[in-house]
Amino acid sequence: MPQIAISADSYAAQFAAVKRTAPLAGPLASLRDDAFHCFDRLGFPTTRLEEWRFTNIAPIVEVPFQAPAASGGLDREVLDALPLPRSGAPEFVFVNGSFSPDLSDPSGLPPGVRVRSLAASAAGGAGGLDVLTAHLGRLARFQNHAFTALNTAFLRDGAVIEVDGGVVSERPIHLLFASSSAPAPVLSQPRVLIVAGAGSEVRIVESHAGAGDVPYLSNAVTEVSAADHAVVDHYTVVRQADAAYHVGNLAVRLGRASNFSSHTITAGGAIVRNEAGVVLGGEGGECTLNGLYLGNGRQLVDNQTTIDHAMPHCDSHELYKGILDGRSRAVFNGKIIVRLDAQKTDAKQSNKALLLSEDAQITTKPQLEIFADDVKCTHGATIGQLDPDALFYLRSRALSKAQARQLLIHAFAADLLGHIKVEAIRRGLDALLLERLPMSGE
Amino acid sequence: MLEIRDLQAGAGERRILNGIDLVVNPGEVHAVMGPNGSGKSTLAGALAGRDGIEVTGGSATFKGQDLLDLDPEVRAREGLFLAFQYPVEIPGVNNAYLLKAALNEVRKHRGEPELDAMDFMTLARKRMSLLDMDDALLNRPVNDGFSGGEKKRNEIFQLAVLEPSLAILDETDSGLDIDALKTVAAGVNAMRSPERSLIVVTHYQRLLHYIVPDFVHVLYRGRIVKSGGKELALELEEKGYGWLDAEPAAATA
Numbered sequence: 001m002p003q004i005a006i007s008a009d010s011y012a013a014q015f016a017a018v019k020r021t022a023p024l025a026g027p028l029a030s031l032r033d034d035a036f037h038c039f040d041r042l043g044f045p046t047t048r049l050e051e052w053r054f055t056n057i058a059p060i061v062e063v064p065f066q067a068p069a070a071s072g073g074l075d076r077e078v079l080d081a082l083p084l085p086r087s088g089a090p091e092f093v094f095v096n097g098s099f100s101p102d103l104s105d106p107s108g109l110p111p112g113v114r115v116r117s118l119a120a121s122a123a124g125g126a127g128g129l130d131v132l133t134a135h136l137g138r139l140a141r142f143q144n145h146a147f148t149a150l151n152t153a154f155l156r157d158g159a160v161i162e163v164d165g166g167v168v169s170e171r172p173i174h175l176l177f178a179s180s181s182a183p184a185p186v187l188s189q190p191r192v193l194i195v196a197g198a199g200s201e202v203r204i205v206e207s208h209a210g211a212g213d214v215p216y217l218s219n220a221v222t223e224v225s226a227a228d229h230a231v232v233d234h235y236t237v238v239r240q241a242d243a244a245y246h247v248g249n250l251a252v253r254l255g256r257a258s259n260f261s262s263h264t265i266t267a268g269g270a271i272v273r274n275e276a277g278v279v280l281g282g283e284g285g286e287c288t289l290n291g292l293y294l295g296n297g298r299q300l301v302d303n304q305t306t307i308d309h310a311m312p313h314c315d316s317h318e319l320y321k322g323i324l325d326g327r328s329r330a331v332f333n334g335k336i337i338v339r340l341d342a343q344k345t346d347a348k349q350s351n352k353a354l355l356l357s358e359d360a361q362i363t364t365k366p367q368l369e370i371f372a373d374d375v376k377c378t379h380g381a382t383i384g385q386l387d388p389d390a391l392f393y394l395r396s397r398a399l400s401k402a403q404a405r406q407l408l409i410h411a412f413a414a415d416l417l418g419h420i421k422v423e424a425i426r427r428g429l430d431a432l433l434l435e436r437l438p439m440s441g442e
Numbered sequence: 443m444l445e446i447r448d449l450q451a452g453a454g455e456r457r458i459l460n461g462i463d464l465v466v467n468p469g470e471v472h473a474v475m476g477p478n479g480s481g482k483s484t485l486a487g488a489l490a491g492r493d494g495i496e497v498t499g500g501s502a503t504f505k506g507q508d509l510l511d512l513d514p515e516v517r518a519r520e521g522l523f524l525a526f527q528y529p530v531e532i533p534g535v536n537n538a539y540l541l542k543a544a545l546n547e548v549r550k551h552r553g554e555p556e557l558d559a560m561d562f563m564t565l566a567r568k569r570m571s572l573l574d575m576d577d578a579l580l581n582r583p584v585n586d587g588f589s590g591g592e593k594k595r596n597e598i599f600q601l602a603v604l605e606p607s608l609a610i611l612d613e614t615d616s617g618l619d620i621d622a623l624k625t626v627a628a629g630v631n632a633m634r635s636p637e638r639s640l641i642v643v644t645h646y647q648r649l650l651h652y653i654v655p656d657f658v659h660v661l662y663r664g665r666i667v668k669s670g671g672k673e674l675a676l677e678l679e680e681k682g683y684g685w686l687d688a689e690p691a692a693a694t695a
Contacts, residue, residue: 387530388494390530393526393529393530393532394535395491395515395518396491396492396514396515396517398544398547398548398604399547400547407543408534411533414534414535414583
C-alpha cells in the first residue's frame with residue numbers, strides 16, 4: 001500500500017534525526033539500529049496478518065505522526081484534569097514519553113526500590129546501563145513486531161524500576177504517561193522496564209491519557225522481569241482521548257515460583273490494542289491476566305494475550321470482560337501455549353462480553369497449543385445482553401430504567417473490580433460504570 | 443386502593459386474562475387462587491408492569507391513577523410492591539445497596555428526606571429481625587446463592603423496608619417448608635395495617651392458614667369464576683380445582 005511506504009519514509013527521516021539529537025551508548029545504539037531495521041522491513045501490519053485480521057490500523061498509518069521534541073512540558077492543571085487514577089507519591093510523570101521531574105514526586109519509595117528515567121540510566125552511573133543492556137529488548141522482542149520495533153528504534157526515555165531482592169514495596173508506584181499533541185499529531189512512545197529481584201514484592205500502575213482533539217499515537221512497551229519468588233502486581237489503565245490511538249505491548253518473564261498479575265483497563269481511545277505476553281519460565285509460577293474494556297461510539301478495542309507455560313507446575317488465570325455500546329467493536333485473542341515439559345499446568349481462560357447495543361460487536365478467539373499430556377486447560381467465551389428479568393426486578397424496586405441498567409453494567413464487572421487492589425483505580429471505574437459509559441468517536 | 447375492571451391481557455399471541463374485575467380497599471387482604479395456568483402470575487405481572495405482558499383491554503386504577511399507564515418504577519414509588527414468585531439472582535449487586543437505593547427512590551417520590559447509610563442499617567436490622575434473617579444476607583449479592591427459603595424471606599424483607607400500600611405476593615409459599623412458611627407469614631402479618639392492602643396469589647390454601655384473607659377469589663381460564671370469604675379457600679382445599687372443569691357453565695359465565 002502506498003501510504004505505508006510514505007509513512008515509513010517519514011519515520012526514516014525522523015529516525016536519523018533522533019540518532020543525531022539523542023545519541024545513546026554503544027549497545028543501546030545498536031539496539032536502536034536493529035529495531036529500526038526491523039520496523040523498516042516489517043512496515044505497519046495489515047489485516048492480511050492473522051494477528052491483525054480484525055484490527056485495521058489504516059487510520060493510524062495515514063496520520064503523519066511526529067516524534068516529539070526532546071523534553072515535553074505540560075501544565076500541571078492539564079495533567080490534573082486527565083482521567084488518570086492517582087493516589088499520591090511515589091508518582092512519576094512522563095510527557096510524550098519523556099520523564100518530567102518537575103511534575104513527579106518520588107517520595108515514599110522504600111530503600112531498595114529505585115525508579116529512574118531511562119535517559120538517566122542510559123547515561124550510566126550506579127550500574128544503570130548494565131540493567132538496560134541486560135534486559136531491554138530481550139523480553140519485548142521486536143523482530144516480528146512493527147510497533148515494538150518502532151518504539152525501540154526511537155528509544156530515548158522512559159521508566160526503569162528496580163526492586164532489590166527481598167524488598168517489599170507497599171505503596172503502589174504510579175507511572176503517568178500523558179500525551180499532548182498540539183499543534184501536530186505526536187508519536188508518544190512510553191517505555192518501561194521493571195526488574196523485580198528474588199523474593200521482592202511490588203505494585204505498579206501505568207496509566208495513559210492525553211488531552212486535546214488532535215490525534216496522537218501512544219505506542220507503549222513495558223518489559224517485566226520477575227526473579228524467583230518475586231510478586232508483581234501490575235496495572236495498565238488506558239484512558240486516551242477520543243481522537244487518540246494506543247498500542248501497548250506488555251512482555252513478562254517469570255522466574256521460579258514467582259507471581260505476576262496484570263489488570264488491563266481500557267476506557268478511551270479511537271483504536272486501542274493491548275498485547276500481553278507472559279512466559280512462565282520457572283517451575284511453580286503463577287500468572288493472572290485480567291482485563292476490562294469499555295467501548296462506545298466507533299471505538300475499537302483489541303486485547304491479545306499470550307501465556308507461555310514453558311515449565312511444569314505453573315498456574316495461569318485469565319479473565320477479560322468487555323462492555324460494548326454504540327457501534328464499538330472489540331477483539332479478544334487469548335493464546336495459551338503449554339510446552340512439552342510443562343506438565344501439571346493449570347490454565348484457565350475466560351472472555352465475557354456484554355453488548356449494550358445492536359451494533360456493538362465482539363470477535364473472540366481462544367487459541368490453545370498444548371504439547372504436554374498431563375495438564376488442565378479450560379477456556380470459555382460468553383456474549384450476552386443485559387438480563388431483561390433482572391432489569392424488571394430492579395425497576396419493580398423503584399429504580400429507574402437508567403439506574404437499573406447502570407447497576408447491572410457495574411455488576412457485570414464486579415468480580416474484576418474486586419481483584420483491583422489500588423483504590424484509586426477502583427473508584428475511577430465505579431464512577432465510570434455507575435455514572436455513564438465513556439462516549440467517544442461519534 | 444385498587445380497582446380492576448374487565449382487565450384483558452396476554453403474552454405474544456396468547457390471551458391469558460379474559461376480563462378480570464377486582465376491587466381492593468385499604469386494609470383488605472385478598473387471596474387469588476387457581477390452578478396452574480389460570481393466569482395468576484399474569485395478573486400479578488400485569489399489575490406490576492412486567493415486560494412481555496400486554497394489556498389488551500380493561501383498566502386498573504391505583505389510588506385514583508391509571509396504573510397501566512405508569513412505568514414499573516413509578517408503580518413501585520407510588521406504593522405497589524410485587525413479591526416475585528421467582529426472585530431474580532443478580533450477582534454483583536449488593537442486597538443492601540439495592541434496598542437502600544430503592545427505599546430512597548420511594549422516599550424521594552413521597553417528598554421525604556433520603557436515609558443515610560446509618561439510618562438505613564438501623565431500619566434494615568429491625569426489619570430483618572421480623573423475618574428471622576441472618577444479617578450476612580444484607581451484604582451478599584441480591585438473591586445470589588440464596589436458598590429458596592432465603593429468597594422468599596428476602597422478598598418479604600424488602601416489602602417490610604419499602605412499606606408499600608399494596609403488596610402482591612406471587613406464590614410466595616411455593617417451595618417453602620412449614621417453618622419457613624410460618625416465618626414468612628409472620629413477617630407479612632406484622633406489616634398488615636388498616637392502610638395497607640394485600641393480594642396473595644397462591645395455588646394452595648396452606649399459606650392462608652397463616653395469612654388469613656378477607657376475600658378469596660378463584661381464577662380459572664383468565665376469569666374470576668367465584669368469590670367468597672376465607673371459607674372458600676377451605677372448600678377449595680377439600681374439593682381441589684377439578685370441579686371447575688365439571689362446571690363449564692359456571693366457569694365461563
